[in-house]
Structures are given as structure tokens and as C-alpha cells.
Amino acid sequence: MKGRVSPYKSAIVDIDRNYIDEVLRRCSSVLGLPERRYDFELIYGDDSAGFGSFVPSAQPGLNRIALLRQDYEGSAFHEAVHYVMGQNGLFLMCVEGENLYSRLVDETVAELATSEVFGYEISPANFLEEALKHDYPDSEELKKLAQLTYLEPQYIMAMLRKEGEDFEVVKGFIDAETKYAAGMLMSSGERVQTVLRELHDFQAYFYSQEFRSQTGMASMIARYNAERMSRNNVHARKLVSWIDDGINHGNTSTQMFFENVADHAFTEKS
Numbered sequence: 001m002k003g004r005v006s007p008y009k010s011a012i013v014d015i016d017r018n019y020i021d022e023v024l025r026r027c028s029s030v031l032g033l034p035e036r037r038y039d040f041e042l043i044y045g046d047d048s049a050g051f052g053s054f055v056p057s058a059q060p061g062l063n064r065i066a067l068l069r070q071d072y073e074g075s076a077f078h079e080a081v082h083y084v085m086g087q088n089g090l091f092l093m094c095v096e097g098e099n100l101y102s103r104l105v106d107e108t109v110a111e112l113a114t115s116e117v118f119g120y121e122i123s124p125a126n127f128l129e130e131a132l133k134h135d136y137p138d139s140e141e142l143k144k145l146a147q148l149t150y151l152e153p154q155y156i157m158a159m160l161r162k163e164g165e166d167f168e169v170v171k172g173f174i175d176a177e178t179k180y181a182a183g184m185l186m187s188s189g190e191r192v193q194t195v196l197r198e199l200h201d202f203q204a205y206f207y208s209q210e211f212r213s214q215t216g217m218a219s220m221i222a223r224y225n226a227e228r229m230s231r232n233n234v235h236a237r238k239l240v241s242w243i244d245d246g247i248n249h250g251n252t253s254t255q256m257f258f259e260n261v262a263d264h265a266f267t268e269k270s
């Protein structure tokens with residue numbers, strides 16, 4: 001495992017087809033989708049280059065799931081969610097194409113469902129707050145981290161600083177979502193237009209970044225929203241039913257993100 005970490009409270013297990021079959025069944029039930037047999041291709045990734053060098057992934061369009069031979073239950077479940085959504089025509093990156101908002105909606109579904117089953121190791125809101133303190137490790141801590149992850153200390157520092165910079169930008173995104181949810185009086189279309197103007201710089205930054213950095217930002221935002229939606233009692237299967245409706249009505253993923261995710265994450269239920 002070479003020091004890979006998981007955001008979810010889950011154990012490391014042997015990954016094989018039988019295990020994934022079981023996970024796909026479990027995740028269909030969490031998503032409120034019918035159980036059926038999936039004939040997927042399982043690919044084993046390689047993390048020999050150390051921490052963060054392999055990111056598990058599901059490519060429903062290519063009928064593929066990529067994990068390590070031994071991986072976290074949470075990672076397997078998260079990717080299984082993407083796969084099942086894709087196979088049921090509900091994965092927005094396949095339906096609409098890959099953009100910021102299709103990624104955010106797809107990631108929110110995976111985060112909501114996975115955190116419902118396993119829970120987060122650390123609350124995403126607390127994690128972000130801590131990261132924004134920019135408390136970087138001293139040389140002793142850095143040495144330990146290097147031993148744990150098999151990476152060069154300078155490389156770890158560069159990664160942490162980059163993540164800190166990205167998370168500042170993520171905080172701006174969350175602030176805009178908060179403002180959007182507070183502007184309940186405007187009609188829905190106007191509200192989305194207003195928040196999109198507000199997020200213009202965020203989008204420019206997001207699209208200018210490398211894929212790894214984009215993934216980190218999208219995951220952070222999705223975890224933050226998923227935690228808030230859970231607190232507001234919105235479960236993954238509810239979000240999935242809204243996405244299903246949204247697709248049937250020809251809604252864009254931008255609209256679905258703000259109306260089905262941000263609104264329900266940031267509006268306190270009384």
C-alpha cells in the first residue's frame with residue numbers, strides 16, 4: 001500500500017471479482033438502484049512509486065474498475081458507485097461530458113453513498129479548516145512522513161504546499177455556495193447565473209490545473225457538501241432520484257449541482 005491513506009473509516013481487503021460483485025450489490029442498494037449482474041473489467045493498478053502515485057478509478061464508459069490488489073473497502077465502494085451510476089445512465093461525466101459541475105455531482109453521489117456506509121475518518125469540514133492553517137510539518141515530522149510514504153521530503157513539502165494553495169481556492173468556492181444558498185428569494189435561474197459569475201475565477205483556476213490537482217479540489221468540495229447533506233438528512237438514494245429526474249428533464253449538471261447539491265447542503269432544515 002506504500003502509505004496510501006483513505007478518507008473513510010475502512011479496512012484494507014483483498015480485491016478480486018467476487019469481492020467487487022458483492023460491493024456492486026451493496027452499493028446498488030445504497031443508491032436505490034436495481035440489483036443486477038455487471039460484467040466489468042477489473043484492472044489492478046500499480047502504486048510502486050509511492051504515496052498518491054495511483055488513484056483508484058472507475059470508467060463506466062469503458063466498463064472498467066481500477067483498484068489495487070489490496071485496497072481500502074471505502075475506495076472500492078466509491079469507485080463501485082461511479083461504475084453503477086454509469087451503467088445505469090446516471091453518471092453525468094458520461095451523460096453530459098466532463099466538466100467541473102458534472103464531476104462535482106458525480107463525486108458528491110460517490111462521497112454521500114460511501115460516507116453513509118463507512119463514515120469519514122476525519123470530518124471534511126475539520127480537515128479543510130486544518131489544511132487552511134498551513135501548518136506544514138517540521139523536519140522531524142517530514143522525515144517520518146518520507147519513511148512512511150517512500151517519497152522525498154522536498155516532494156512531500158511541494159505536494160502539501162500545492163494542496164494548501166488549492167484548498168484556499170476551494171474555500172472560495174464553498175463561500176460562494178453559501179451565499180448562493182442564502183439568496184433563496186431570487187428565481188432559481190437567476191441564482192445560478194449570479195453564483196456562476198461569482199465563481200468565474202474559481203473555474204478559470206480549476207481548468208488551468210493538472211488533473212491530480214483538479215481531482216483533489218473536486219473531492220474536497222464533494223466531501224464537504226456530502227457531509228452537510230448527510231446532516232440535513234439527504235441520503236444518496238434521494239440525490240440519485242433527483243439526478244434521474246434532472247436527466248429526464250434535460251437539466252444541465254450545473255443546474256443539478258446547485259439545485260440538488262448546494263441547496264440541500266447549505267439550507268438548514270428546521
Ligand SMILES: [Zn+2]
Binds near residue numbers: 082106107110
Ligand atoms: Zn470519485
